[in-house]
Amino acid sequence: MNQALTERPAKPARRRRSGANAARGLLAATARGQRRTLSLAVALGTCGILVALAQALLTARLLAALLGHGAAEWGDLAAIAALVLVQAGLAIAQDRMQTAAGAAARAGLRGRAMAALFAAGPADSRQIGEKASLVIDRIEALDGHFARWLPAAALAILGPLLAVALATWADPLSGLILAVAVLLVPVAMAFTGIGAAVASRRQFAALEALSGRFLDRMRGLPAIVLFRREAAEAGAMAEAADDLRRRTMKVLRVAFLSATALEALFAAALACMAFRHAALLTGGHPDPVAAILCLLLVPVAFAPLRAFSAAYHERSAAEGAATALAPLLATPETHGLLLEEIPPSVVVTFDRVGLRHDPGLPPALEDISFRVLPGESLVLVGPSGAGKSSILRLLMGFSAPSSGRIALNGREAAALRPAEVRRLSAWVGQRAHLFRATIAENIALARPGATRAAVEAAARDARVIDFAKGLPRGLDTMVGEGGFGLSGGQAQRVAIARAFLRDAPLLLLDEPTAHLDPGTEAEVLDSLRRLAAGRTTVMATHSPAVAARFGRVMRLEEGRFVEQAKWA
Incomplete structure (x- = not known):
């Protein structure tokens, strides 16, 4: 008996792990279907990062000249202006590719969900509000996973890696400082992400319950009024809405905590880099261009990480949405014979x-x-x-x-x-x-x-x-x-x-x-x-x-x- 009692609590945990694995499998399978579009978006983003690194190098040369270390060249200024335009064009093209990937993924998932609901027909025991929430709210919540999170996750690796490589080429110690700072970002994201995923799943459950309750009560409004239950139902609806508000605010708090951790690491990296190259202000720095370049590479390295952090809650929201959507889409395919033609009569x-x-x-x-x-x-x-x-x-x-x-x-x-x-x-x-x-x-x-x-x-x-x-x-x-x-x-x-x-x-x-x-x-x-x-x-x-x-x-x-x- 004691053994049985100790094993019971593990069952909900196993169900949660199974649901999380099914959700990740659904997201991964859908992402594979958009591999070409997502790869093109990542390639455009990588080109944008390379352009930003070139801008940082040219800007470092220009600022060093303005501080009296070398002669300023108008060619550098013209090249910086041209790179700004190129970077803007790359950003627009990347955004369009990401939007297209998200739209295509949502369209495919919505088609599969509708096909599964039509195939089940009245045998599906879900309420109308729950079905509407699955097809609309849950699938819409997956958009950020494909349109923002997946490209941001790839660029969060490539961008800092390129920036650290350039900083190491300019000054090995500065490269080490920048590498340590960017490696601490995933650690901070992991600590906040665990709470974000749980909070997001609970928020979606509250939203689904509220949607179902609202739709069902609207359809049964005459009966509610007839039995004078309008005040009680309004109170229950307000309580459900307040529960959704509390869960939504919890998700936002976790998201703000993640952003705060990132900004703290950015400030620390910039401060360490400034301390390393403080001799630039006294005029005794051996390589002013390298010093300025290392300072400019900090925001360049953290720009993809900021996009990664902003999209991190999209991943949590998508996993919460996919957890409820996966069982519907995992319905086994029906097998059986097909009719060549409709018979004229049936016994x-x-x-x-x-x-x-x-x-x-x-x-x-x-x-x-x-x-x-x-x-x-x-x-x-x-x-x-x-x-x-x-x-x-x-x-x-x-x-x-x-x-x-x-x-x-x-x-x-x-x-x-x-x-x-x-x-x-x-x-x-x-x-x-x-x-x-x-x-x-x-x-x-x-x-x-x-x-x-x-x-x-x-x-x-x-x-x-x-x-x-x-x-x-x-x-x-x-x-x-x-x-x-x-x-x-x-x-x-x-x-x-x-x-x-x-x-x-x-x-x-x-x-x-x-x-x-x-x-x-x-x-x-x-x-x-x-x-x-x-x-x-x-x-x-x-x-x-x-x-x-x-x-x-x-x-x-x-x-x-x-x-x-x-x-x-």
Whole structure:
């Protein structure tokens, strides 16, 4: 028992290490994809450092001449002015390369994240706010890692190395002083970076929690007001916002501490260099140009280190963001067969199918068997939580059965990729989600390559044309996000038009007439009967009117079929 107790605390530490390793692996793999652009940015930065060293040498010669050690030459002044322009051009080109690398990395990661979320579909248990935070906030936080941190880390090695080499050539002891100063910078960064990484991860967790809470509360605002919970929710939101403020200020404090350490090392290096060449002021220095050059090389050597320090918190923020993003992008690639073409009809067979989401909970489905032929409709009825939606999710490929067998035309559905299973079906849910677009564009969502004639034919079959004629621009009338501007029945007809346009052999309906008045429900049912003709249809409903208009009715309770009969 004592051994077990001593081993338990190590598990969270192992999980943290595993998450950190996954985050670093994600960042490294993404950086490899931008290797060419980042290498070009580093090359431009290196050229800029070489130009700065040449400027320091010419400036040292010019200042030494002005102090009376040699004759001033106008050529040196002209060369310095030309190098300033060259350095500015190199800096602009380097910034553009870094920006391009960051933008390309973010675009690639966002595409992968969206693909992973689309592939998971409703099976992904994350809240909407958390998904939005992953795709937007977390990926945006990675920009600095590629656009600033990686080039700055490379130049923080090359820049001081070149400056130390030049200082050593001018005066070996000055080169040693500068080398010691620049080597102490990573040590100071390491001490502050550990706290920065932890603080950044906690800040992102607080931001994600606040984003999710805000979005969920906004969506549930009517219920909050109805139950008079607005004051309590406002207080909880304020507490979450204050927690985010505290964590953000902690990240900033760590960043300021890092900058302070760097400036202290810079001041110490400059002071030591000035003490070394103090004889320059008395006129007894053996090599005034070398003395001035060594002094000028201190800011040249520390300029890349300043950029490194400024970007250091970008690395910490990126690791914190990648820790949450890596599990989503590490989702194993789905394997399975691809369909050469969509079959004209589908026979659906469930053979003793069971579905269990959690070993500690009762099964969602248990020993479910049925067969639905083309042109036949199966209506699933029963109380909420009986398992109706679970059957539809299995048929859409969003869940896999825990036991039993699902066959499509006699072949295992599990052998197909989940996306291929979804290609076989058209779905109409309780509430049609319409996007901010025209009615025609919302219908075409079911088949983006469809012609205008096909979209209009689907609109006629679903009786969308009946109400579209009274709109200002017919099917080209713009509707708002969520179907703003259309009634519930009209939006549902648009969803049915999508199913007509998709023309899939399997039709899945989940409470398609919920929230509709009896008159509108009857009109929608007429469209659904035309849609179901010749197709294999599986429908979940609570409505007696819907069940009475279709074929077989099977009742579910607690995940099991209890009877099979017409609606009484």
